[in-house]
Amino acid sequence: MLLLAIETTCDETGAAVLEGPTPPALGVPTIRSSVVASQIDLHERFGGVVPEIAAREHVRQILPVIDEALRRAELYLECGADGLFVEGPESVEELERIARAFPGVPLIANMLEGGGRTPLMAPKDLHAMGFSMVTYPTSLVFRVARTLEKALADMKAERLRLDGEGVDLSEFEEIVGLRGWSMLEQRFGKGG
Secondary structure (H helix, E strand, O other): EEEEEEEOOOEEEEEEEEEEEOOOOOOOOOOEEEEEEOOOOHHHOOOOOOOOHHHHHHHHHHHHHHHHHHHHHHHHOOOOOOOEEOOOOOHHHHHHHHHHHOOOOOOEEOOOOOOOOOOOHHHHHHHOOOOOOOOOOHHHHOOOOOOOHHHHHHHHOOOOOOOOOOOOHHHHHHHHOHHHHHHHHHHOOOOO
């Protein structure tokens, strides 16, 4: 699977095409190409990155970098890429631009709640725009982290009742489908 990733750091704006294993296989992707616009020379005279200058320079550099990344992505599609992922679009207009640039291509939108740059949008709206896959990489873990924090605080304070904050054992078994998994285990064995 080939993916197009676009990223900005304090003093660089970059895009890369990555080739990696097709999910659900695991592995480390290989960089097929990379475009980086550096701001190091721009900030050198100040002895470090100046946020206001960096922000303006990212605005100036991002479109040429995206144009080059999109040009290269088109080449990778011609070589058989399975889909594209563009990292960090910062507006609905940028998402629309990506979708217009690759009609009919499987596109991934990344909805990073709680800190991402891409505006959060409903899956139906992203689909209407042209995105066929949507990821929510932090949605569950951020909520679980808060729940764990509260549960640990309750334990520390010796408040050891759920009081509507959780589920009992039978509810948990229903949620995880334990009965269905037990039936599969009886039918096919425990493995190993």
